Amino acid sequence: MGADGPSSADTVAGMGEFGVIRRVTEGRVQPPSTLLGPGDDAAVVAAPDGRVVASTDVLVEGVHFRLDWSTPEQVGRKAVAVNVADVAAMGAVPTGLLVGLACPPDTPASVLDEVANGMWAEAARAGAGVVGGDMVTSDSLVISVTVLGDLEGRAPVTRSGARPGDVLAVAGRLGWAAAGLAVLGRGFRSPVAVVGAQRAPEPPYAAGPQAAAAGATSMIDVSDGLLADLGHVAEASGVGIDVRTELLEVHQRLVDVANALGADPLHWVLTGGEDHALAATFPSVESVPADWRVIGSVRQGEGVTVDGRPYEGPQGWEHWR
């Protein structure tokens, strides 16, 4: 750090664990589901359904985000969003979040402030509280988020319930984050719409409980790419799934970006992860809720096909590393 760098009092090490926790929790507004928030040995969160849905995701700097590509606020938003999408994909509404943060001792307090601001903002968008967490020092920045959710009396929608004859539908965007990653990887910072999708996804949280209420037979959060994640549904359900490309929305903005980069926008839609759209199967076209778009069907057999044929090319996010 140069002469303008933070003094030790402005770093994680200078403030100490309790100072940091106070700084990122004091004065925040909790939803009614937070019965006991941060500051004790554990939090207490309402679970009116008598069951609690829970999922953990870990984000590592340099692997899942880059602080030269994203602001700390966007990293905080993303860490919450990718987790909340997991409970939405069960058909649950998020209630509480716990955050485990491991960061270098010389991390500026301002960076943690921004990460916390992003987390609280996205948590508020989802209707959940940040109810607890832990702060430790490490060599690199690792953010672990656990999200809790409530099923509101519904059965959880798993990956294993798809049946031949079901229709396949998605809610949310596909391919935008992949397009953003391609743009960032070339050293560009725009167009903002696709770059922003990569930096902080906006999963369609409400669409999960909506699908569950409408009788969805299976559901998954599209985190690794549409074809890769549908592969998990096909395997768990013991079925085959066919995606119809004429039903996929390939937004003109993706087409423009792809043309500029010499890429295939349909490939982004089929294999790009990180938008955290939801994919679900429904017993009939009539049962698909308004916010969902039909994009294919479930058949007997196994595996995922595109327009009836195996898709040529890499399937899933590993391509994008």
Next chain:
Amino acid sequence: MGADGPSSADTVAGMGEFGVIRRVTEGRVQPPSTLLGPGDDAAVVAAPDGRVVASTDVLVEGVHFRLDWSTPEQVGRKAVAVNVADVAAMGAVPTGLLVGLACPPDTPASVLDEVANGMWAEAARAGAGVVGGDMVTSDSLVISVTVLGDLEGRAPVTRSGARPGDVLAVAGRLGWAAAGLAVLGRGFRSPVAVVGAQRAPEPPYAAGPQAAAAGATSMIDVSDGLLADLGHVAEASGVGIDVRTELLEVHQRLVDVANALGADPLHWVLTGGEDHALAATFPSVESVPADWRVIGSVRQGEGVTVDGRPYEGPQGWEHWR
């Protein structure tokens, strides 16, 4: 790695995320509270009380454990134990655990197997299931555990309920892990009793709900050291707390180790963390359950005293770094 080192197929990178997850979850027995275990977007855990208690702790290699001092199995046990102690300290019984694991790609699969074995063993001891998690690569080994618990209809016992006139009691051991750390720090590996206490604590899980049922007015998990953690209770409750040294158990084994190292065993008991004993306050001596030992009292005022006087010396685990 030499010629005897693991081949790439025997590492985290070789197996891939899904291979690792399958390896550490398949064939494990879940308790009845696990309604939906690993393998979907999220887990579903019973919350019969209509509330869920939740806490997260993060352990970092080189900070919270050392693989040259502890086996991976002990690290797994410790990661679970320190978390379960937090829900016990609220008066809750643990139900489910979620594990976020960030580790270098060349981590041998056998290390993860052992960590997982330790986690499952300690989870079974606590009566909880390992219901979900996430596995990612990073530069260093970081283990994040979230524990869920059920209050069984009781009010949570917080840090803020201690009242002047209450008696102070503890359940579990004090000073053993600190003695073990002192031994390890000198390069010794025995006596096993104290070294083992450092490597994998055995918190008195059942004593938490027991205290809650007996009317404990406040409770805390002793993770930073008795005096430091009682300081949190004193501050949250707006009271003073006095510890009586003649009531503290200083085991002969601690005395022997202290004599050998030229250390003060009482200092370990008062300031050593990591045994994860529970400390609680009760309205009367008569209300203290059998597994608990009275060690002091709550008074008007503020701060923590020992035999009526401020304790001279470092308070808490930072001394032990």
